[in-house]
Structure formats: C-alpha cells, structure tokens
Amino acid sequence: MTGRNNMVRIFSIALALCTSVSFAQNLGVHPVSNDYQKPTDPLVLQKLEKWQDQKFGIIIHWGLYAVPGIIESWSICSEPWITRDSTSSYDDYKKWYFGLKDSLNPVNFNPEKWAAISKKAGMRYLVFTTKHHDGFCMFDTKQTDFKITSGPFASNPKADVLKSVFSAYHDQGFMIGAYFSKPDWHNENYWWPLYATPDRNNNYDTQKYPWRWKQFQDYTFRQIQEIVTGYGSVDVLWLDGGWVRPQNTIDEEVLSWGAPIPRWSQELDIARIAQMVRSNQPGMIVVDRTVQGPYENYQTPEHTIPEKRIDNPWETCMPLGNDWGYVPNNNLKSVDRVIETLVEVVAKGGNLLLGVGPKPDGTFPPDVEARLLEIGKWLDVNGEAIYNTRSMEHYKEHYWFFTQSKDKKTGYVLVPRDTNLTLLEWSENLPEKGAKLIFVPTGEKLRYNIHNGLVSVYLPQSIRIQQAHNPVWVFKFELATE
Secondary structure, three states, rough: OOHHHHHHHHHHHHHHHHOOHHHHHHOOOOOOOOOOOOOOOOOHHHHHHHHHHOOEEEOOOOHHOOOOOOOHHHOOOOOOOOOOOOOOOOHHHHHHHHHHHHHHOOOOOOHHHHHHHHHHHHOOEEEEEEOOOOOEEEEOOOOOOOOOHOOOOOOOOOOHHHHHHHHHHHHOOEEOOOOOOOOOOOOOOOOOOOOOOOOOOOOOOOOOOOOHHHHHHHHHHHHHHHHHHOOOOOEEEEEEEOOOOOOHOHHHHHHHOOOOOOOOOOOOOOOHHHHHHHHOOOOEEEEEEOOOOOOEOOEOOOOOOOOOOOOOOOOEEEOOOOOOOOOOOOOOOOHHHHHHHHHHHHOOEEEEEEEOOOOOOOOOOHHHHHHHHHHHHHHHHHHOOOOEEOOOOOOOOOOOEEEEEEOOOOEEEEEEOOOOOOOOEEEEOOOOOOEEEEEEEOOEEOOOOEEEOOOEEEEEEEHHHOOOOOOEEEEEEOOOOO
16 A cells, blocks of 8 residues: 555544534534624515525535545644644645545536435525635636646536536526635635644735735635636525634624634625626625625524524524535434424524535435435425425424415414324414314314414324324414404
8 A cells, every 4th residue: 555545544534533523512603693784785685585485405515525534624724623643744634635636536426416316305405615615626717726627527528516516406496506615725825835824714914915815815706706607597605714704893702603713804805796796696695604794695503593583584504414525424314303403494484504415426425315305205295384484473382383375374383293292282373264274294174273362273193193204294274364
C-alpha cells in the first residue's frame, strides 16, 4: 500500500470521529431571531408565498467529503472540537483533503433518479450545495480549477453536476435553491497562506489589506453571478456560513452560539449580490442565514423545531441521519419521526428541509432511498393536510396538531398514532354547523358532538386497529365561519 493510500485510510478512520454530534455540541443550532424584516419587493413576496406552499424540501450535501465519508468540510478547520489523526501534521492533512479532488469520480451519478425519488418522497423543492466551506465547486465555475469539472469526472457528459441536478429537478416541477457557502477555505483571499488558519474565520486584517478582501468579495460575486445566469431558473439563494457577516450584526445572540467570533470585518456586500441576482432572476428569495435584515427573507432554524408557532416565513433544516453528507452506517431517523417532525413544523407555520448525502459514486444510499419512499407513501394519502396549508392560531391541543387550507374553509387534525386513543377532543377550531368530519385515509365519515365549545369524536376500532401502521392520523372538516 502506498504512503498516500495509508494516509487516506488513517484519516478516514480518525475523522469518522468528526460527527454531527460534535458539530451540534460545539456550534449549536441556527436560531430564529425575533427580528424579521419582511421584504418589500412584491415579486419576492409572491415567490415566498409559493415557497410556503411547498412545505417539504430536500437539501443535498455532496462534495469531496463524500469520498472518505466524513463530516462535510469541517475537518480542515482548526478548532478545539475537531478530531484528526494526531500523528500527521495539519498541513499534510489539508494537502490530503484538497487532493481528494482527484478522487471524486461519481460514475453512477444519475440526477434524474435523484429527482424521481425526491418526488416520490413528496418533496417539492430542492436546495443543492453548489459549494461548501471547503471551496470545492460542484459547478463549472470559471473562477477556479478547484471544481468537479477539472477532475476525473471532467469528460463525463454530466460533469457540470449543478446543471444536471437543476435540470432534473426542474423537469419534476421542483422549486430550485442554490446553497452557497460565504466562507471559502480554499481561496487564498479568505485563508491567506501567509498566516496560519486557526479557525473558520478569515485569517488576516481586512482593514490592513483591503485589496485582498476586495478580491474575495469579487470572487464570491462572480461565482454567484455564474449560478444565477447559467443554470436556468433559480428560486432561492441559500447563503450559509453565518459568521461571515458585518461586525455590526454580531450581537448577544451570535455570541451565544459559542463559535469563534470574527476578529476582522467579513462584509460581503450582500446588498450588491441581491441586486445582481434579482436583476437576472426577478423575485429571487435571498436567505442570508442568521444575518437579520432585508436579506434573510426566510429564517432557518437548524436541527431543531421552534418552541412555538411563528408567523414569519421559516424552515427547519435537519439531516435524515446524524450528518449532512454521506457517512457510512449513518444513524437515520425513522420514517415515523420524519413525518411527525413534518407535521409539527407545518402546524407551527414552517417548511421542513430534509438533508441527504449521496455516496461518492453518485447514488443515494439504499437505506436513504427506502426511507424517502416510505415518507412519500404517507404524503400520497395525507398530503392535503400539509401542502398549500397555513398555520392556525390554535395550532395544537394535547399532542395533536392543526392546519388549515389557505382559504380557511377546511381544517385538519393531525394525530400521532395512538391505538389506545378512543376519544379525540379539541376546542376553538370548530366545524361549521352540520359539517362532516372525515378520516382522510379512508374517506370514512365520523360522528362527533360539540358541547360548550368542545368537539368530541369517538374513534372507532377500525381506525385504531386497522390504521396502526399509519404514523399520523388525519381528519378534516369544514371550518366554522367567524
């Protein structure tokens, strides 16, 4: 075995320790701020309304990190929570990691199959990683050779992965989002080789060397410009790396994350970027994550569901497993848990963006595919209580949730499976006088009573026993007019 292969083997084993558990413990989650600024552009508002109708999306993390099957990008960042092979130098590790560009050759890449699986799963919008923090580009950028189209996959007809993915998902009717990392740890104008790279932040004084930071700003601008001008219709620009932000936006909330605080300004001029993207794609949603203001058009709590209902547009993003990207033997969430999460998120007014990481050969892991298809079976039957709905002020009672149609004429009760439940009761969200109460999966009409503002429904044994496989039971009724 060659020395290089030995290094790959050692690093692959050691860095399996860099799991999302460590990530969550050391970085926390992206919170939902109380400071939401509603967009004023009517085209943005129109697109946000359409986005809120979709409810369930897929975010795909795919890049160099899939080759050894380790945590995405973070292993090259020198922070105390990162675990690496202690017998090798940091410089050697970075050389090995960046050298993975010569190993990523996804010969079984089939984006049409990805899109078909996603549609069968009931997903309706896509967010795809054009570039993660390591700077490796999954599109044919002209700004760097550190990209999928300059490696062993270059001669493949689908070498421009982003073009192939967007095209496949467009064909399935998905709204399209481009994930783009604001930090770029491969770019010499972000991590200047003159200095060490101690953490995720840029490693030089941008006020002392403004020309260097300006080069990074322009590099970022040109890459985003390539995405919004060369890859068809794009609905969402999803900007990650919330520590790259103006100094005046670092408040107590940011400090609470526990992440290293930038020592120097990292202003990217998002206003300039937003103006450019919307001049090319009118109404584009811009999501500058955690940077409150006019360019965080919807909020993105990560790995968590907000405690209460939120009126602002928002999206819980969480991976299907422990990790965003492909990691062998990843501990996947159960189908029941994903569906229950989707129900709670939608009832509270949000969307759910579920993370999946393809293997280095370009395929979804079989267990991931199986989970997605099972989720889709539930949505095939019960999707009317999810898609195109809105939250209700009285969104929860006991452990069941409520949604309503956009026209406020139909109410839905979503009850996590409980075969011991014989009496279903709720208040406030009352049926119209004489309205039918229907069990959605079977169309069965159920008897109910309303007394002193309380709805009471006795659940027949046929539902409690025959529907024992169904993770969430859905009932609908015509809402009483106010």
